[in-house]
Amino acid sequence: MSPSVRRALAVTATLLALTMVGAGPAAAEDPIDVTGNITDRADALGGDTAEVQTALDAYYEQTNRQLFVVYVSDFGGLTGSEWAAQTAERSGLGRADVLLAIALDQRSYGYDADAEDFSDADLEKVDRDFILPALRQDDWAGAAVGAAEGLTEVSQDSGIPWGWIVGGVGLAAAGGGYAIHRSRRRYDHTHPVVDEHGRPVDPASILTDEELEAAAAKALVDVDDALQSSAQELGFAEAQFGTTATAEFRAVIEDGRSRVREAFTLRQRLDDAEPETDAERRTLHSRILQICDEVDDALDAQVERFDAVRDLQTRAPEAVAALQPVLAATVERLPASRATLESLQSTHSGSALAAVADNVVRAESLTTKAAEQVTLAQGALTSGDAATAALHLRTAEDATAQATALLDAIDTARTDLETIRDDADDLLGQVVATVSAVTTYVETHRGAVGSTARTRLSEAARLLDEGRLALTGDPAGATRTLERAAALVKEAQSTAEADVAAWRSTSDRDDLSLGGILGGGGGGGGGLPRLPGGFGGSSGRSRRPSRSSSSRRSSSRSSSSRRSSSRRSGGGRSRRSGGGRF
Template sequence: MAGTRRTHRAASALAALAATFAILWAGPVPATALPADPPFSVSDDITDRAGVLDDPSALQSDLDALQSEGGLQLFVVYVDSFDGQSGAEWVEQTYDESGMGGNDVLLAVAVQDRAYGMWTTGDSGLREADLQRVQSRDVEPALSDDDWDGAVSAAATGLQRQLDDPAEDSGGSSGPMGDGFNPFGSFFSPFFLFALLVFGLPIIGKILRHFLGKRDKVTVPPPIDQQAPVMSTKSTDQLRQEVASALVALDNAIRSSGQELSFAQAQFGEQATRQFTAALESARGRSAEAFRIQQELDVARGAGRLVEAEERARLAQILDLTAAADAELDAQEEEFARLRDLEANVPQFLASLRTRIQEVEERLPVARQELAGLTATHPRQSLTSLHDNIEQAPRLLESAKGFVTTGEQHVDAGERPSAVAAARAAEDALGQADGRIEMIMSARAVLDDAVASLDTAL
């Protein structure tokens, strides 16, 4: 028993150290300097928002060869960060928003997050074991060496190899792949962990991990029948009826939300409604995918080649898509309701913001004193982001004051929607300033905890 507990503790310590190494690899980066890309619609074969590919045009030939010889269309996306999502979540949403399907395969890499994901559907002819083997054998070694161009070529070569010899797998499922799966990989390897333990760098990594607020979790969803066990209690006819109702309801919701967005843009402007616009586009993409699946089911049913188990899985996928789209729209409608409530009380809200700005300003001298104490006892390299924060906080507070003044001017002019937009901008700037000061004030506790964790791991 004691040996088992020691084994678990050691495994936990190694896992914690591995998580910190992702940030150590990137070096000390201020929280505001890490670009984040939410899921978006991909149109080009190769999209390099991170600027890490040396010669995308040379890689295009690998993708063209895969399409002409293997019939697969590989899309590759490089970004800096997955915006707080796991690689699995990000790549699935991007796949859906891009309207991909059929023979499409998407590889997405977040360079700063040290995370990636691959996604396709059963229509591509690939099984889950096929894609997992391509990841572990071809993609991950290149990414671990920061060979960004090589990872693209390796993915294309590995996919073609699996198509040529599908019997060659790593012992995974030999049955058909589910309609949606997301095997997710990280860049960590035993060599990285060894180097991490030898050089003892986790303290800096843990500090930066805390300040950046990034924790990319590895999540691989269970098979569809385990994802939604409630479906097993319903007949196929019931699922068909639910899907029909859900598709109609979603279509109506998208129409209604489109009208709501037009009214909100006229009232508050396009800047204040950008998130709703993005949510509406995402919901439309999910709706299009759901209707596409339904159409494929209708065609297969009419041709007499539809297996019930497959149909139930596809129907469950449609319900998942419609539920996710509805949730996106509902969240934004709640935000519009808050904007309208704020419009009625914007003078009081602006006054409260001035009070809060003054309170945060009063914390600045204390934060500077705390940072000075930390500088005297810790290497400056480990405090890089804190020094950046103490410089940015006053600028953010000045920005918040300016937005409050602008909002008050709009109130005096009778332009309350514009005052609401200014108030929201002030609230956002104030929140960022307060967050940066809080990071400084809590840094000592984080450092002490990091030292204790390192001692335990060693």
């Protein structure tokens, strides 16, 4: 039900009530003890209850926190923040619980959350950008859905390495003397983790060696995925608007790739035969986290500008029309690619060919999934749901791009293999072909491939470049370097294939999630389902076009409602509450 229809019905209902019984005051509600995620004593949601419950469930699945939403007619003389605080206390809400209360007739609202988990800036962002704009449109369901989305965003926007240290390995070993303070993605390095006296603490210093290593490994995989997804999304933008309009985004990605290669080199150093001291290993792992932090921030700094350029939600009909011939052309390539692969298999063997052996099968599956997503996007557009259409469209684009990359890899393998001199054992050609094929394999299986395979591949690519440059001046040294590259890329391939095999044995998801398009993150396929990535850093992988994101932000800038916030302590807990009028 649209906000305008809701307003019209509300006005009609009010006029009828005045005609029949006079203009009596709205029924006031004292603070209550909530018993479920949704308490609707004002009949605000109607047919939208399921939508709100889905959003609350998604918030819990992604953050392990609960959001409680209460709709009443009137707060009975209390402000929204007072009513929310008293209801939260009466209901015994804990640290992982957030309460949003809305009084429809009073046109007031309030929220209450734990002060340890959310800063004032976090809650102000959720209030300003996600809750208030919906309330001003009488979109009662949208306010709850927006609250869930906003709280998820600020919960996941911890910086790196802090976000991965907190979310990836936990802080159980740190004891009770430390409190985690999450902030927005553009992290304020003055107060991420503090001790009991409020002094900043380096999160890495309170982790064991094993926990720090795990955090660094996760950071490498996540930022590598973010760069790949961003590059893929940039390709669509370049096709639409040209390379000049998107040059700045390309520069950020290329710089990020260079920096991440440096991080992979450090990881390779940690894995090589020469041992480091425990202190040296901690220093290198911390440096890896710092590099990932900087790359992630650089990507995230471009998100809003990139989204404004692409504007996929507004341009969904045009984008669907543009994707259809590209998808059709990819499907038409399948028979020829299958024939090429069969021909290569009859005349060649080796790692380069093994890495593309399943490419046609996967490309066929991905194009089928892409066609399904296009159909869903068209259905959403027909029903007027541009946000959902954009989600399906992005999935279709990503699937089509990966299918194209898989088929391109077969053509590249043919070219590379044809240039290898059989009689001279062309080592350079073999390494070039294998690195190219395995790179595509990792990129198109990134939902399963972990940090070890990516580290070996990155080092093989670095040695390939080094060996190529040394061929003219130091042929013997170049050969030794290329031999090391060949050994590493072979290890990368076998490790990646083992990761994929393990993923397939424990997962019932499809080729979309295997490619990192839908489903769990990299490194074994674990984790919660996620939506298509788009452009941006790893902490924005769950970012999606919200149901009214553009109107939310535009209206929030001009909002003149009165809002307030406060912090209180009691019973061993510290809470933040706020709210205002709409």
